[in-house]
Amino acid sequence: MRAILFLLTVLVLGPVLATVPRSASALAPQAGASLSPDNPRLTPVVQAVQAIAPSVVNITTVREGERTVSPFGQVPPGLAPFFEEFFGDMPRQRFRYESLGSGVIFDGRARLVLTNAHVIAGATQTRVHLLDGRSYEADLVGADPDFDLAVLRLAGDGELPQAQVADSQDLLIGETVIAIGNPFGYSHTVTTGVISAVGRAIRTREGAHTDFIQTDAAINPGNSGGPLVNLLGQVVGINTAIIARAEGIGFAIPIHKATRVVGELLETGRVAHVWLGLSGQDVDQATASYFGLPRPEGMVITEIYRDLPADRAGLLPGDVVLRMGGVTIEDHLHYLQLLRTHTRGERVRLETLRDGAVRTQDIALAPFTRETADGLAVARWGFSVARSPEARGLRITEVRPDSPAGRLGLRPGDHIIQVGGLRLQSADDWLRAVALFRMRSAIMLRVDRQGRWYTVQLSV
Numbered sequence: 531m532r533a534i535l536f537l538l539t540v541l542v543l544g545p546v547l548a549t550v551p552r553s554a555s556a557l558a559p560q561a562g563a564s565l566s567p568d569n570p571r572l573t574p575v576v577q578a579v580q581a582i583a584p585s586v587v588n589i590t591t592v593r594e595g596e597r598t599v600s601p602f603g604q605v606p607p608g609l610a611p612f613f614e615e616f617f618g619d620m621p622r623q624r625f626r627y628e629s630l631g632s633g634v635i636f637d638g639r640a641r642l643v644l645t646n647a648h649v650i651a652g653a654t655q656t657r658v659h660l661l662d663g664r665s666y667e668a669d670l671v672g673a674d675p676d677f678d679l680a681v682l683r684l685a686g687d688g689e690l691p692q693a694q695v696a697d698s699q700d701l702l703i704g705e706t707v708i709a710i711g712n713p714f715g716y717s718h719t720v721t722t723g724v725i726s727a728v729g730r731a732i733r734t735r736e737g738a739h740t741d742f743i744q745t746d747a748a749i750n751p752g753n754s755g756g757p758l759v760n761l762l763g764q765v766v767g768i769n770t771a772i773i774a775r776a777e778g779i780g781f782a783i784p785i786h787k788a789t790r791v792v793g794e795l796l797e798t799g800r801v802a803h804v805w806l807g808l809s810g811q812d813v814d815q816a817t818a819s820y821f822g823l824p825r826p827e828g829m830v831i832t833e834i835y836r837d838l839p840a841d842r843a844g845l846l847p848g849d850v851v852l853r854m855g856g857v858t859i860e861d862h863l864h865y866l867q868l869l870r871t872h873t874r875g876e877r878v879r880l881e882t883l884r885d886g887a888v889r890t891q892d893i894a895l896a897p898f899t900r901e902t903a904d905g906l907a908v909a910r911w912g913f914s915v916a917r918s919p920e921a922r923g924l925r926i927t928e929v930r931p932d933s934p935a936g937r938l939g940l941r942p943g944d945h946i947i948q949v950g951g952l953r954l955q956s957a958d959d960w961l962r963a964v965a966l967f968r969m970r971s972a973i974m975l976r977v978d979r980q981g982r983w984y985t986v987q988l989s990v
Contacts, residue, residue: 574761578708579720581763582634584661584691586756587643588712589631589668589682591653632711632756633658633682634765636792638692641666641684644792645755646770647673650680658684660691661718672795676870678739678770679783679791680755693757696764698784701725701743709747709769709780711756723747723780730781731857733864740857740871742781743767749780758782790873800958802874803898803965807838808845810969812861821850821883828852828883829862843893845882852888853881862969869895870965900957903964910968910990911935915946915960922978923947923954934990940977947983948976 565572631649636642643658650656656668666684673680684690705725713719723746730742745758749769758767767782794801810829818826829851834841851859855878859865872878877892908914912933915924923945929935946954949963950973967973973988 575706575708575722578759578761578763579710582693582708582710582757582759582765583718585635585638585693586661586710586718587633587635588659588717589633589643589645589649589755590657590659591629591631591650592655593629593652594654630712630715630752631754632752632769634693634755634757634768635690636693636695636765638690641686641690642671642796643668643682643684644768644788645680645682646768647675647678647680648770649755650682651675656682658682659717672799674791674795674801677783677787677791677801679768679788679795681792681795694762694764695785695789696760696762696766698743698766698786701728701766701784703727706761707745707747707766708759708761709745709749709753709756709782710759711749711753711769713748713750713752715752719753721748726779728784729856731855731868732781733867739781740855740868741784741787743784745780745782746778747780749782753780787873790875794873803961804869804872804874804876804895805838805898805902805965806840806845806869806878806880806893807835807896808840809833809835810851810862810865811971813850822886823850823883827861828859829865831882839893839896843880843891845880846884848884850883851880852883853879855879866966866969898961898965900961903961906968907964911973911988913940917957918945920945923976924957924960934988938986938988940986941979943979945978946975947978948974950974 629649631645633643633645633649636644650670650673656670657665658668659665666686668682668684671681671683703725707723707725709721709723711719725743726746727744728742729740730744731740732742733739743758743766747758753769756769757765758769760766765785767784768788769780769782791801808831810831810833813821813823813826813828813830815826817830818824831840831845831847831849831851834845834847851865853859854865854868855872857868859868872895874895874897877894879890879892881888881890883889904914908928908930912930912935913926914928916927918925926935926940926942926944926946929940929942948954949960950967950970952959952963952966954960954963971990973990975986975988977984977986
């Protein structure tokens with residue numbers, strides 16, 4: 531009976547089974563199958579992705595950290611001080627972890643990759659993966675956290691695929707754009723959207739950011755550093771996942787600004803600070819009422835430095851800075867943060883109030899140099915510093931007697947370890963500290979005097 535059933539099965543199903551592929555691969559489309567140029571599947575988006583994809587890279591970084599271990603296991607970082615107070619010094623365990631990001635090759639011959647600074651911050655090892663499967667170790671050429679941009683150089687020899695760059699100063703609202711990156715580890719993910727706005731300014735916990743491209747193309751963690759591309763397959767921006775949990779809102783750094791930053795990173799390894807040659811103070815409620823302002827915003831100019839942009843533009847002490855680059859100034863800290871989004875050689879539009887009239891001027895920015903920082907520190911704080919051979923911050927070399935530093939009791943030979951929340955480890959840190967805190971009326975200093983550390987307040 532079984533033999534008869536088997537024979538019937540073969541006779542009935544045999545012709546059908548002969549038409550079924552003998553492997554799953556036979557069902558798959560032919561890889562790399564060419565399409566005619568007029569094929570409707572070859573949309574502008576598809577062609578743009580094909581053009582840019584070989585130059586888009588995935589970045590894997592290795593970081594090292596340290597965590598406290600108690601008799602009950604790993605201690606959450608926020609609770610470590612309480613456990614240490616109760617149990618005393620507890621053992622600490624080092625660990626390694628990986629994080630992901632994206633980037634784009636902007637110079638194939640020099641093997642240079644552009645990405646976000648936060649993608650590689652703190653990395654002890656960086657590896658870059660190309661679409662074709664090649665993988666290379668990468669060295670950091672330079673990075674600037676204020677602009678959130680970094681340049682990597684890939685190990686090895688030979689020319690690599692290179693992205694084309696567009697002019698991001700002529701973007702059209704509603705223009706279709708494409709984001710490519712490595713969100714959540716999904717390699718070379720493509721999302722599409724439109725340009726929602728340009729020139730966006732936002733504030734985050736890290737500070738103020740200006741001149742962003744806003745798009746509704748999905749930009750998620752891991753997309754950071756990848757390119758935002760137009761329909762010609764040209765890079766118009768560098769994506770940055772700057773607002774967590776944002777839905778339908780993504781931001782990208784315009785490529786024309788990124789190009790200026792890259793030029794400085796390749797030249798000096800950092801982006802020079804800039805300034806207008808003025809100092810100021812916040813507008814409080816009483817000051818706002820005096821000037822007829824509806825709310826306490828802006829910055830009152832208190833000092834103009836000779837032969838610098840503000841002086842040449844005719845600004846005077848008592849003028850109120852209302853807006854810079856179209857962004858309303860909230861206070862002096864906001865003003866300084868906005869300055870850090872500009873590079874040397876740029877001009878910035880400044881709106882100021884004088885005698886009830888608003889003036890608008892385009893003013894060139896001047897470099898904020900080490901000499902500038904040293905001069906301001908002596909004039910405003912009353913002390914000068916030099917690099918320390920003991921590598922403990924920066925050593926005070928001179929203190930003016932009738933100055934904030936002199937009245938505080940600082941002495942030559944003291945070491946400044948920290949200014950505000952900024953730890954001093956190099957001359958660049960000192961320049962950054964003076965640029966950030968030069969308008970403060972009170973600054974917290976961490977001082978090392980003969981091996982003993984003190985926290986003091988310098989009142990100006």
